[in-house]
Amino acid sequence: MLRSIIVAAGALLVVAATSFALLAATFGRMPAGDRMLAVAVRRLGRYSRATATIDADGRIERATCVDHWRRRTSIARVRLGDRDVVEVGDRLEHATRGEEAAFDLAGCPRPLRRWLDTGIAEHSRVEAKALVHPSGAHELVLPHADPGIELVLSRSDVPIELEVRDIGRSRVRYEAKA
């Protein structure tokens, strides 16, 4: 019986190794940048609040964002100074161009997830390049996203810096869901 079990275990090891090798050789691996982006998207799902220090056209502003649901509609509310910019579903309500830019840079978890996962899903349009940031964190560049975006991910794979092409940059900090 022992001999049978050893033969079976050996054969099953061959099955597992061959299956893995066949898949790896045929389909390869998701590019490193896309993989990191996927992890960041998953990590962002843990958060519902963000605070950001925004630098747009040399103007420094502080923004706080809260994501919540109203019935089945996703709402993201960004507080900029004494005014609110609100996104209902995927549409910003009554926002000026400057407010739109500030909203993008505020890094609200849910809208940012949507932006990034669209980048991965439509991977023919996105090149996610993973670079090593001087701080040791990772930097992802999505030059073909609309608009182009760069993010710096912390060691725990959460974005800590965003740079949106032709708009500005921000430092963000996320807070867990209440």
Added chain:
Amino acid sequence: MTALSLRLPLLRVREGWALVAAAWIVSRVLTLAAFAVLRALGPLGYLGRRFYRTPLGLLSTWDGVWYRRIVDYGYVFVPGRQSDVAFFPGYPLVVKALTATGLGFSVVGPLASNVLLLVALVAFYELSCRMFDRDFAGRAAVFAALAPAGFVYSMSYPSSLLFACVALACLAALADAWGLAAVFAAFAGLTRPEAIVVVVPLAFLAWSRRERLGPRRFGCALAAAAAAPVAIASYPAYLKWAVGDGHAWSTAEVAWGRSFRLDGPWLALRKLPHALAEHPGYAGDLMLLAAYAVLLVAARRAGTSWPWIAGGLLVLVVPLFSGTIESEGRFGLVALPVYWGLAASTRSPRAGGAARLVSGALLVAGVLTLPFIWP
């Protein structure tokens, strides 16, 4: 000779194969004619214009869209969204290999499915011949060809490949070609999780022949019985390496409303009225599930041994643990004893003719409702 002892069981061309081939031709003509009607009607329901641009475009809709992505780009995982990691790799492996001939996915996908169905039907006929008489085996193979959900055998779906691998694995095991049985069972596992249908019959066969096989070949037989689950498990291991998440498959299934849990069957039952109101197409899955269950009982009464019934039952019950009855009609296609149950219930020519007529009509109806009901 390898440790797995690969031995080819000798198969001679039999007269019965002509009947199987005829059933294959009739069922595919019916299916493809229904697709031609659908194409002539133009864009309908969920099927937009892009599926009508090429002559065979409609054969690669629904899941075919995802398999094409896998063939073209490999696996890409997007957490929280529908992703191609929800689709097992066996079928895209075969199609990708065949696209090396220069033919595109929209040709190779359906072509492979249709040809593999013929292989599956012949293997199933041979398998049935080893357990029942030839007349019975022929009737069972005809019903397998005309199965109402069997229109997916003509589409870019993995159902034909799975059916072929399952039938060939069982056939090889019956012929004591255990190395070959392990190869087919493993490939079935890479193709769809329903490959677990082979586990109980192969384990039973291996155990019942242990004295005759000797220790080494009995070890091979045990490996063949466990090959499908091991191959299934190798997919998450690959995903861990390829997309950075070993749970990607189950996570992606959530985006399709599936989540494996212990109370899944109860949840599926509780959600049923709401699901039927929202997606009336589930009524077809519900009816086919009920029919499969009744036919398993009929197969048992016709003398099918319990390991085969248990395998068929597993195929029907395990998907229910995902909390929905969606696609049960398609998943049940590889519950092989169902066809034996139907063959046993239609011994008289009149009953057999009526059952074939109803099956054929449902097959055509399945195609014509494709713009509104996903398989």
